[in-house]
Amino acid sequence: MAEPPVSLKSLLERFGPHPAYTPPGGWQDESHNLAERLVKTHCCFCGQQCGIQLKVRRNQVIGFEPWEEFPFNRGMLCPKGVKRYMQGGHPDRLLDPLMRTPQGFRVSSWDEALGFTARRLQETQAKYGKDSVAIYGGASLISEKAYLLGKFARVALGTRHIDYNGRLCMVSAGVAYKLAFGVDRSPFPWSDIPKAQVVLVAGANVAECAPITTDYLWRCRDDGGKLIIVDPRMTPICRNADMYLPVRPGTDLALYMGLLHVILRDGLERRDFISAHTIGFEQVAESARAWDPRTVAEKTGVPPESIERAACLFAKAERAIVLHARGVEHQSKGVENCLALINLCLATGNIGREGAGCAMITGQGNGQGGREHGQKCDQLPGQRSIDDSEARAHTAKVWGICPEDIPQAGYSAVEIMEAIHRGEIKALLSACFNPLVSLPDAKFTQEALKKLEFFGVVDFFMSETAHHADVVLAGSLQEEEEGIGCTAEGRVIHIQKAVDPPGNAKGDSWIYCELAKRLGKGQFFPYTSTREIYDELREASRGGHADYYGITYEKIDKNMGVFWPCPSLDHPGTPRLFEDGRSFHPDGKHHFVVTEWRDSGDPVSSEFPIYLTTGRVVSQYLSGTQTRRIGGLLEQCPNPRLEIHPRLAEQYKIDDGDWVTVTTRRNQITLQAMVVKTIRPDTVFIPYHWPAGRSANRLTHRTLDPRSKIPEYKVSACQLRGADGPPEWSLWSPEQPSEPKKGKA
Amino acid sequence: MVALVAGATIRTKKGQSLMQGYEFYVDPSRCIGCQSCVKACEECETHRGTSLINFDFIDRGGTTASAAYVCWHCEEPTCAMACPTDAIKKGDDGIVQSSLKSRCIGCSNCVLACPFGIPKIFPEYEQMMKCDMCYDRTSIGKKPMCATVCPSQALCYVRPEVIAHRREKPTNVFQFGNQKIVTRVHMMVPAETDSVSLDVLDYIWEESYAVFAQPQ
Numbered sequence: 016m017a018e019p020p021v022s023l024k025s026l027l028e029r030f031g032p033h034p035a036y037t038p039p040g041g042w043q044d045e046s047h048n049l050a051e052r053l054v055k056t057h058c059c060f061c062g063q064q065c066g067i068q069l070k071v072r073r074n075q076v077i078g079f080e081p082w083e084e085f086p087f088n089r090g091m092l093c094p095k096g097v098k099r100y101m102q103g104g105h106p107d108r109l110l111d112p113l114m115r116t117p118q119g120f121r122v123s124s125w126d127e128a129l130g131f132t133a134r135r136l137q138e139t140q141a142k143y144g145k146d147s148v149a150i151y152g153g154a155s156l157i158s159e160k161a162y163l164l165g166k167f168a169r170v171a172l173g174t175r176h177i178d179y180n181g182r183l184c185m186v187s188a189g190v191a192y193k194l195a196f197g198v199d200r201s202p203f204p205w206s207d208i209p210k211a212q213v214v215l216v217a218g219a220n221v222a223e224c225a226p227i228t229t230d231y232l233w234r235c236r237d238d239g240g241k242l243i244i245v246d247p248r249m250t251p252i253c254r255n256a257d258m259y260l261p262v263r264p265g266t267d268l269a270l271y272m273g274l275l276h277v278i279l280r281d282g283l284e285r286r287d288f289i290s291a292h293t294i295g296f297e298q299v300a301e302s303a304r305a306w307d308p309r310t311v312a313e314k315t316g317v318p319p320e321s322i323e324r325a326a327c328l329f330a331k332a333e334r335a336i337v338l339h340a341r342g343v344e345h346q347s348k349g350v351e352n353c354l355a356l357i358n359l360c361l362a363t364g365n366i367g368r369e370g371a372g373c374a375m376i377t378g379q380g381n382g383q384g385g386r387e388h389g390q391k392c393d394q395l396p397g398q399r400s401i402d403d404s405e406a407r408a409h410t411a412k413v414w415g416i417c418p419e420d421i422p423q424a425g426y427s428a429v430e431i432m433e434a435i436h437r438g439e440i441k442a443l444l445s446a447c448f449n450p451l452v453s454l455p456d457a458k459f460t461q462e463a464l465k466k467l468e469f470f471g472v473v474d475f476f477m478s479e480t481a482h483h484a485d486v487v488l489a490g491s492l493q494e495e496e497e498g499i500g501c502t503a504e505g506r507v508i509h510i511q512k513a514v515d516p517p518g519n520a521k522g523d524s525w526i527y528c529e530l531a532k533r534l535g536k537g538q539f540f541p542y543t544s545t546r547e548i549y550d551e552l553r554e555a556s557r558g559g560h561a562d563y564y565g566i567t568y569e570k571i572d573k574n575m576g577v578f579w580p581c582p583s584l585d586h587p588g589t590p591r592l593f594e595d596g597r598s599f600h601p602d603g604k605h606h607f608v609v610t611e612w613r614d615s616g617d618p619v620s621s622e623f624p625i626y627l628t629t630g631r632v633v634s635q636y637l638s639g640t641q642t643r644r645i646g647g648l649l650e651q652c653p654n655p656r657l658e659i660h661p662r663l664a665e666q667y668k669i670d671d672g673d674w675v676t677v678t679t680r681r682n683q684i685t686l687q688a689m690v691v692k693t694i695r696p697d698t699v700f701i702p703y704h705w706p707a708g709r710s711a712n713r714l715t716h717r718t719l720d721p722r723s724k725i726p727e728y729k730v731s732a733c734q735l736r737g738a739d740g741p742p743e744w745s746l747w748s749p750e751q752p753s754e755p756k757k758g759k760a
Numbered sequence: 761m762v763a764l765v766a767g768a769t770i771r772t773k774k775g776q777s778l779m780q781g782y783e784f785y786v787d788p789s790r791c792i793g794c795q796s797c798v799k800a801c802e803e804c805e806t807h808r809g810t811s812l813i814n815f816d817f818i819d820r821g822g823t824t825a826s827a828a829y830v831c832w833h834c835e836e837p838t839c840a841m842a843c844p845t846d847a848i849k850k851g852d853d854g855i856v857q858s859s860l861k862s863r864c865i866g867c868s869n870c871v872l873a874c875p876f877g878i879p880k881i882f883p884e885y886e887q888m889m890k891c892d893m894c895y896d897r898t899s900i901g902k903k904p905m906c907a908t909v910c911p912s913q914a915l916c917y918v919r920p921e922v923i924a925h926r927r928e929k930p931t932n933v934f935q936f937g938n939q940k941i942v943t944r945v946h947m948m949v950p951a952e953t954d955s956v957s958l959d960v961l962d963y964i965w966e967e968s969y970a971v972f973a974q975p976q
Contacts, residue, residue, distance in 0.1 A: 251792040
């Protein structure tokens, strides 16, 4: 029974989150002046993975120094990057393995905790079959850990159910790019962005979720480039946009079909490019015919004139770029939305050359690398498909097992939780994933967790989900193991080890190897360092699309990153894909793919008349397990607020700072209103980084895109009413630095 | 033996603090409100834990517009002129420094006098503190911390030929009523505008008030 052993309050008292405002030793500690060394590595708090230097003294990260030579960010950092150093010495850091008892969690030895975990996993599999055990991984893990976890699931446990929290992030784009181009990667380096004449930013709050990309957009503007921003909210970058298209949540597909309609109607497509390099154009052109600007305007709420103008601006540019992110991808037609954007680029010949193309802004730290090497339920290392018999044979050879012994594709992240809920999966081992905060429909997740017969967690802080665990294995931060990541650009970077894990905490890779030993599979996990794991990853990826064979730690250091594919040691890497006009499909063509309109899985109605959309704030990262513990970040936005337009607020008699109860078909939460003119008046917005009574994901729904299996976080239907007073959470939430202030945000 | 890392100690020589040929530029139109500058300033060696950036959301109800400012380092600093104890000094390099602790009586005259609203009294340190454009960094060839980290380069420390590529153009002349102020730090403004008055009077059509030309 995986229920928290003691009350939530006592768990929070012991494990936090306790916001730390001062670094180890306090602000006035002189020893911070005496850094022993600067470690050139990368930020862990988003997919851009900016270069940063960590100041280290006595096995502790005590500060940072910008790394101006690293070409992607040239010293720039967002507030999360500035404060990332505060995690290692944090008082909430887990320093020992913990075992659950009726009186709460007790400290145990590694031998006991690992032995217990291995025994429970074996017992469960003996009783219910191999696939009764599932693994959750994290996209924020370095690629070596992600690779190891995939191998651990398939070789040590022999389960087909392994998936990761990147399922909540990048998969719609990944599926679309594979369909269109045969490969899942943004096809150009960010240095192309300033060279574009038009940049269309589709559902991407660049300023808050990928802050460094802002500078690329501004440099594009300096050279006369035009910005078109599509978003239901006027995000900070909209102030400098040439066009702002305030799309109604969930209707993006119609808008992009409308743009294509205008382009084709006016004959602005690039026929020469289309006939030389693509297939499927005619069918897509046919499907765009129905989407005239008037029809699109009714669907999207974007004026017909804006649709006409944006289409002309985009199509007439010599070089145009599309940047998209979760706004279009977190929908039950997320794949369609991405495909529609790709179709726009293909129709206008914008791919495979400098300053042109379609790119996804990967969200999670190592969101790109974390999905390439085998912790996705349907992929093997090197972005190989698990159904492909050649891929299975190659991987099996590297792993030293028979191809038949590699399990088939398993469930995706949300499907795993649903299988737990219905009793099909009985045991879960979860690494750096906080599904109670990050999966949709949190009440359902909580019910499911309680049904687990065994629940093991590997993490460095006690997440809200870990409260339910039978055993918590104290693992490592990004800077505590050497490895690689891959950025949003497709640039493979070197994560340096800055310090050892504190106390009795261990490197994650050690934990999986030790578990494998206890499961009787130690011979497949003989590694003594992450470098050995990486060398095996290179072999495993060899010949795959994401070919890392030619990339070594040393080569990365020398070149400030290497772009994959890089098939041999003397290969320079591939910053821009498709420059030879060929895609990664066997036919070498870029594929136009027909998209199909579907309504949202949680439609607005007379009872739930308002759109609810969710997202991030600049000062928090994902489920907040790390960033809700850093006081300097928390004070920027201590609690989620409900963004609402004054017109809608007036209708419900809501003032700025009032407590408002938001109800969806699943649940309700009560938050303070932030009355702003920067959001559509039919839509409200809540950031999702908080747990329990403040959790936006209590409200969201489990409708998935049928191909990518991404949940539809960006579109729910809700109702609003003024609350009588502050909710319970506001009285004792541990992260709260002070009483919530009325008025100014 | 513990090796000292460059930048971890403070050695400043007055008059040699700034990096040759570099200037500080502020462009609120680029600011995305992320407060990276505020957080990074707090990490500074000389005033750890205290951020000296002036940051505001202009009117969050109406706009996402935000503004992050450093001290403008006036040629003729009003804060220094208003100081009754002569505690505020300007260096040969044009940098106006925090109050001299031995002289500062915490009277707040500077706080009230500065037309930009920059100086702040910190009761815990018993003095006025403000941005000194990262003496500790610029004196050893590093850019100020805020301008280094700023993700949108709304705060930036570059050579004039670099800033010349931008859409907006720099100015360092400000008009407050009848007071004309020339500053070390530059404000980026739309290309055709040299300086912008913030006083309503300057925009009212009445000859007696029109002391300042309307921006075109």
